[in-house]
Amino acid sequence: MRPLHKTRRRRAVLFSLPLLFIFYFTFINSAWAQALLQNGSQAPNFVLRNIAGKKISLANFSQQKVVLVFWSSWSDNSKKALRRFEKFHKKYADRGIQIIGINADNQTFSAQDLQNVKNMIQALGITFPVLLDHNLKTFRNYEIIALPSTVVITAGKISYELPGLPLVGTEQMFDYLLSLAGATPKTKIVPKYQPRYDAIAVANLAMSFVTKDMPMMAYPLFKKAIVKDPKYMLPYVELGKLYVADGDNTQAEKTLKKALAVEPDNVAVISELGYLLCRTGKLQEAVEILSKASRLASYTPSHYYLAYALGKDGRLKEALAEFDTALSLNPFDYKIYFLRAKTYEHEKMLKSASADYRQALQLLLQLPKD
Numbered sequence: 164m165r166p167l168h169k170t171r172r173r174r175a176v177l178f179s180l181p182l183l184f185i186f187y188f189t190f191i192n193s194a195w196a197q198a199l200l201q202n203g204s205q206a207p208n209f210v211l212r213n214i215a216g217k218k219i220s221l222a223n224f225s226q227q228k229v230v231l232v233f234w235s236s237w238s239d240n241s242k243k244a245l246r247r248f249e250k251f252h253k254k255y256a257d258r259g260i261q262i263i264g265i266n267a268d269n270q271t272f273s274a275q276d277l278q279n280v281k282n283m284i285q286a287l288g289i290t291f292p293v294l295l296d297h298n299l300k301t302f303r304n305y306e307i308i309a310l311p312s313t314v315v316i317t318a319g320k321i322s323y324e325l326p327g328l329p330l331v332g333t334e335q336m337f338d339y340l341l342s343l344a345g346a347t348p349k350t351k352i353v354p355k356y357q358p359r360y361d362a363i364a365v366a367n368l369a370m371s372f373v374t375k376d377m378p379m380m381a382y383p384l385f386k387k388a389i390v391k392d393p394k395y396m397l398p399y400v401e402l403g404k405l406y407v408a409d410g411d412n413t414q415a416e417k418t419l420k421k422a423l424a425v426e427p428d429n430v431a432v433i434s435e436l437g438y439l440l441c442r443t444g445k446l447q448e449a450v451e452i453l454s455k456a457s458r459l460a461s462y463t464p465s466h467y468y469l470a471y472a473l474g475k476d477g478r479l480k481e482a483l484a485e486f487d488t489a490l491s492l493n494p495f496d497y498k499i500y501f502l503r504a505k506t507y508e509h510e511k512m513l514k515s516a517s518a519d520y521r522q523a524l525q526l527l528l529q530l531p532k533d
Contacts, residue, residue, distance in 0.1 A: 202323065203357035206316040207304040211265065211294035214281055219263075219294055221316075227261045228343050229316040233296075233307050235268045236279040238491075240328040244311040245287050247333075251340060252291045258344040262291040265301060267310060270495060270529050272297040298529075299495060309461040309492040315340070323355055327461020327492065362392035370401065378405050396422055396429050403435055412443050430456050434465040441472040450476060457485070463493045467502055474506035482506055497526035 206229075210220045221229065232248050234241035245264065252262045268276045272295060284293055296302050305314055308326050313336060315323035325336045338348035339355075369384035382405060388398035399422035406415035419436040422429065437453035440446075449472040456465035470485035486503045489496070504519035 202321055202355050203360065203363060204321050206314070206319055206321050207301070209301040209304070211296060211301060213292055213294055214277065214284070219292060224261045224263075225319065227259050230260060230262045230340065231305070231314040231316065232262065232264045232311060233267055233302060233305070233314075234264055234311045235266065236276075236283045237268065238310045241311045242283070242287065244313070244328055245283070245289055247337070249287060249289050249291065251337065255340075255344040255346070256291075258346075260340065260344055264289065264291060264293040265296050266293060267296050267299055267302045267307070267495075270299055270526070302495070307493070308463045308496070315343075317343070322357075326463075329461055332460070356394060358395035358397075359392040362388045362395045362398070365391060366395065366398045366401070369398065373401065373405070378408065381405060393425055396426060396432055400431060400435055403439070407439060412439060415439055416443075428459060430459045430462045430465060433459070434462060434468050437465075437472065438468040441468065441475060446472055446476045457488075461492060463489050463496055464498070466492070467496070467499045471502040471506060474509060479506070479510055495526060497523040499523075500526065 208221045210218055212218055232244060234245060248262050266280050311328055313325045314321055323339055325332050338350055339352055341348040342352050365384050366388040369381040372380040385398040385402040399418055403415040403418045416439055419432055422432045433452055433456040437449045440449035453465055453469035453472055457469050466485050466489035470482045474482035489499045500519040500523035504516045507516035
């Protein structure tokens with residue numbers, strides 16, 4: 164039998180970790196705020212080093228269309244993406260399109276990580292620039308939610324983005340790149356929706372108030388952004404989050420459902436609605452719509468929200484499988500570990516819960532603060 168004082172100690176540690184997590188979160192609200200970068204958003208600048216140590220900035224390619232390929236050496240789909248982009252680069256390098264690979268192997272970049280990157284570049288014969296995102300700041304500034312992910316930049320703004328490497332979505336993206344290169348795409352290009360610039364500006368101002376923990380200033384601005392452009396999904400999602408933070412789940416649900424009435428298949432909105440339904444006890448509805456979201460795209464939150472809902476519904480095996488899927492897409496998202504910890508805690512698996520709370524907090528502490 165385990166000594167009583169050791170059992171109490173373990174429970175005390177487990178109890179303190181989520182409290183510490185919440186305490187820390189209270190003082191860095193901005194860490195939870197996802198910009199949800201969309202087409203039309205200004206592309207964040209960066210200055211990163213290549214494998215030879217030379218600094219390269221996005222600003223160096225201001226006269227070109229730029230394709231950023233975020234990848235990792237541990238992702239099989241990253242290898243497929245790099246091969247495909249290398250083939251495109253060799254054929255269309257003289258068409259004003261610059262491919263740039265941004266490696267996101269690890270939060271803290273080791274000598275072994277560098278060697279892994281060099282090995283893969285050599286093995287795949289990559290000839291376009293490959294940059295090293297040592298602290299994952301660029302990864303986070305671009306709100307990357309899966310590896311690999313692709314972001315296309317034209318005239319300094321994001322014109323196309325694709326998380327993961329979905330079969331149909333990848334072909335549509337390369338058709339778009341062919342059109343940018345002046346070549347004939349295989350299928351007809353459907354122009355990507357871009358939010359109105361004034362709606363983006365108002366939403367960005369609202370987000371600045373959120374990061375400063377001034378929600379009352381943000382509320383009317385998000386509502387104003389929605390009026391300016393009802394198709395712009397970011398203000399709906401962020402407004403919903405504000406309502407949740409204030410305990411108004413009813414209004415949050417109405418806001419997210421209003422967004423889905425405009426864009427029924429928006430995976431980010433579906434995911435946030437599913438998570439809200441899960442937390443308010445509507446598990447069957449939550450699992451149903453989160454299952455839909457997880458099939459729509461390589462959107463990491465849809466998988467860990469679904470996992471959490473499945474766990475609350477007593478389906479632990481399925482839940483852990485979904486958490487594993489989320490980790491295979493983006494192991495740097497601390498919310499995966501936090502929600503898995505809560506799932507373990509619900510199942511009285513205290514040792515596993517404690518380990519995940521610690522991992523979540525460690526990742527949270529590593530986030531860039533500027």
